[in-house]
Amino acid sequence: MLKTDKKKICIVAISLSKGGAERSVSMLTHMLSRIGHEVHLVILVNQIYYSYSGNLFNLGISKDINGDTIFSRLKRFKKFRDYLKVQEFDFIIDHRPKNNYYRELFYQKYLYRDIKKIYVLHSSKQVLNTKDSLHRFIKIYKSNYVNIAVSNYIKNEILKANGLDNSLTIYNAYDPKWIDSDKISENPLNDKNYILSYGRIEDEIKDFRFLIDSFFKSKLWEKNIFLVILGDGKDKEELKVYVEQLKCSDFILFYPYTTNPFPYIYNSKFVTLTSRYEGFPMVILESLSVGVPIISLDIKSGPNEIIIHKENGLLVPNRNVDDFAKAMISLFQDEKLYNHCKNRASNSVEKFSINNISRHWEQLIKHAQ
Structure with missing residues (x-):
């Protein structure tokens, strides 16, 4: 003590x-x-x-x-x-x-x-x-x-x-003990390969629709890659209706809020943040702390004080669907970049x-x- x-x-x-x-x-x-x-x-x-x-x-x-x-x-x-x-x-x-x-x-x-x-x-x-x-x-x-x-x-x-x-x-x-969460290594989606986004589902703030559009544009779903949206909120049902009209609807999965998101984080390929504004987003800190890279819009405020571009994740400077889709494709296709970010993720947030x-x-x- x-x-x-x-x-x-x-x-x-x-x-x-x-x-x-x-x-x-x-x-x-x-x-x-x-x-x-x-x-x-x-x-x-x-x-x-x-x-x-x-x-x-x-x-x-x-x-x-x-x-x-x-x-x-x-x-x-x-x-x-x-x-x-x-x-x-x-x-x-x-x-x-x-x-x-x-x-x-x-x-x-x-x-x-x-x-x-x-x-x-x-x-x-x-x-x-x-x-x-x-x-x-x-x-x-x-x-x-x-x-x-x-x-x-x-x-x-x-x-x-x-x-x-x-x-x-x-x-x-963040608490280093998060990595010791019960059954953190067990993939809650079985063997599915997926991208994760989580938080309160209020689209005016978190802009999940932008993420969904970017995922659709990336065509990663054509390679059997899923987008998982974890959480609850007033816009969840509306987003589900929006997703149903997309060709990739079978590859966008909604899961309810959990007090222990770490198995979802740990087993994801990477986590995304597309909010319109933040303070100091715990999503980024939680993900990096358990060794998972991040792709985030460079919003006000917080992401650029945690994410080091191409070192522990990617910062996308503009709210542009094409740019965010390219970032997602890049982190999947560039194995060297991905492993570089993943290997540095947890150590990069030691000061927090x-x-x-x-x-x-x-x-x-x-x-x-």
Whole structure:
């Protein structure tokens, strides 16, 4: 165990549901507990798909029982405030999306007052990236002890670009033990040769339709290669209908969300990312950590801070179906390139391991005044 002065820390998140940001919250509870801090996790929605360390205060249970009326919401906020007062935390680490000024003002002035605040920004699409109430949001962020960006793009182009010098980057982490997941080497698709894409199926953000079009254009399906889309979301059924009209429909397979995607990742030829925007995509980190190359669009933000082009995967600079199809063909046909990327995949992300990222959090908390 890493050693540091013990602090009492409250991590606040919407939930521990199915996304990469939620997995990173789970990882942070384990990291801070491992360092030796007393960790409390407060979630606002009763969804728990990932493990956590420390004490859980699940406000989502009250929401499920009493509904989400204004009166019941105020009661939950009072319970939350009473909990913070009784526990006397040294730090609040808040992972919620920040998109409503008056809500954030309420959190700052009522819930979090007199506690050192650390806000974590997980997405490159933040209110600070727009002009809507920008100056008021900046005042809130300036009052924080520090603002954590999960990528250098978010730190430099969103936070510091708006005068928030109390900002630094701490990347999301991966756990080397993922490679030891139960039966990771057993191909869940038997002997099928496949490309994988996974995540929340919301096409406005993840753009799975672009991936499907690129796969169709690549004609890899004519060589008995499958595209597997793993996950759930509001656009899944619509995408299935779209796929049914394509000649390659038999080679595009949909599988439900799983808390353990690693057998699917490990046995894929490579993983793809075609999102319109990200923060620090865990899909890339998870895949490379178990030795699987990536093909990703070079979007804002994150991919070009993890992927080294033609070293551990391929970065496609433009959202162009032909270009992405060519990248997929290249990683299949160029055996030398593929083996080069695969052999370097896991070592290329060593700096993002849970041990290394823990040290960044340790230093931040240790030097807090």
